[in-house]
Amino acid sequence: MSIKQKAIKGIFWSGIQNWGSQAGSLIIFLVLARLLSAADFGLVALANTFLAFFNLFIEQGFTLALIQLQEIEKEHINTAFWFQICIGLGLTIIGFISANIIAEIFQQPLLESILKWFSLIFFINSLNAVQIAILRRKFAFRAIAIRALSGIICSGIVGISLAVSGFGVWSLVGQQLTFEIVGVIAFWTTSDWKPRLQFSLKHFQELYKFGISIFYSKILTFFNRNTDNLLIGYFLGEVALGYYAIAYRVLEVLTQLLVRTSNQVILSVLSRLQAEPEKFIRVFYKIIKFASLIALPVFLGVITLAHELVIIIFSE
Numbered sequence: 001m002s003i004k005q006k007a008i009k010g011i012f013w014s015g016i017q018n019w020g021s022q023a024g025s026l027i028i029f030l031v032l033a034r035l036l037s038a039a040d041f042g043l044v045a046l047a048n049t050f051l052a053f054f055n056l057f058i059e060q061g062f063t064l065a066l067i068q069l070q071e072i073e074k075e076h077i078n079t080a081f082w083f084q085i086c087i088g089l090g091l092t093i094i095g096f097i098s099a100n101i102i103a104e105i106f107q108q109p110l111l112e113s114i115l116k117w118f119s120l121i122f123f124i125n126s127l128n129a130v131q132i133a134i135l136r137r138k139f140a141f142r143a144i145a146i147r148a149l150s151g152i153i154c155s156g157i158v159g160i161s162l163a164v165s166g167f168g169v170w171s172l173v174g175q176q177l178t179f180e181i182v183g184v185i186a187f188w189t190t191s192d193w194k195p196r197l198q199f200s201l202k203h204f205q206e207l208y209k210f211g212i213s214i215f216y217s218k219i220l221t222f223f224n225r226n227t228d229n230l231l232i233g234y235f236l237g238e239v240a241l242g243y244y245a246i247a248y249r250v251l252e253v254l255t256q257l258l259v260r261t262s263n264q265v266i267l268s269v270l271s272r273l274q275a276e277p278e279k280f281i282r283v284f285y286k287i288i289k290f291a292s293l294i295a296l297p298v299f300l301g302v303i304t305l306a307h308e309l310v311i312i313i314f315s316e
Helices: 003-035 038-059 062-068 074-105 109-118 120-137 141-164 169-190 201-235 238-258 263-272 277-304 306-314
Strands: none
Touching: 003 141, 003 169, 003 238, 003 306, 038 074, 038 109, 038 120, 038 169, 038 201, 038 238, 062 074, 062 120, 062 201, 074 109, 074 120, 074 201, 109 120, 109 169, 120 141, 120 169, 141 169, 201 238, 238 277, 238 306, 263 277, 277 306
16 A cells, blocks of 8 residues: 555544544533533643643653654664653652642642542553554554544543532543543554563664654643643632633634644654655645645634634533
8 A cells, every 4th residue: 555545544534533533522521511610620721731741751752753763673662662651650650749739839729639640641641652653653543543432432421420420520530531541441452562571772762862852842832832721720710721721622622623633644644755855845735735725714714703602502
């Protein structure tokens, strides 16, 4: 199968994943938005800000390096896996210890317990990262799509059930933990790769050379995207942050559907074209034009119809 055929097939499954998971998560989100308070969403949004920051240290750009390298050896994969396992365990411990300090800074006692439970996600994500990279490198987007859809369905059932039972903010915590756990089970049952007890300093350095630049870029992106949550949570409180998080969720859904559907495939495709600069540039510009043609009219429409959309989606 040619790269073009693999790309088309990958975009198809990536589209199913993004549109299916976003549609499912949006429905679940709307149900939970009517069952829970803005303060519940605000607390989880604040906890997720710290979760996103610590998660940067798990990947370190290594998974993207595994996709980008023209040739990878088993030492690359095993080294990346065990490095991330160590980082994941370390971050889980750090997250658990620092939860009390963070909760005191933001004067939100309940935030401590939420952060402690969310700290488990660091280790869970460290189990997944290499498996995702291998599947993306092989253009196995069907397996990734199945994982995402399975996680959305199972976590949605758990989240809504807990919300209906009156568990409040813990329904959002349970939903998120369920999604990550289902992901681990799905990836490890669909992938034929299994780790070996092997770590190579040489191969670590090769991954590090590419990954460190990605890591620095992601840190800058994190502060660009999350400083608002920290400022709103600290100065205005969890209720204001809850309203902001709900509104921002709508933007995220649109961005995921219209812009990021092909992102998973793009890296895999462009990595195979890095030795052909002219073809690389031509394909890149085609992707940008296609994404813009779809996204810009929709975003302009949302700006124009914002008031009506809020009433339709969330009611008066």
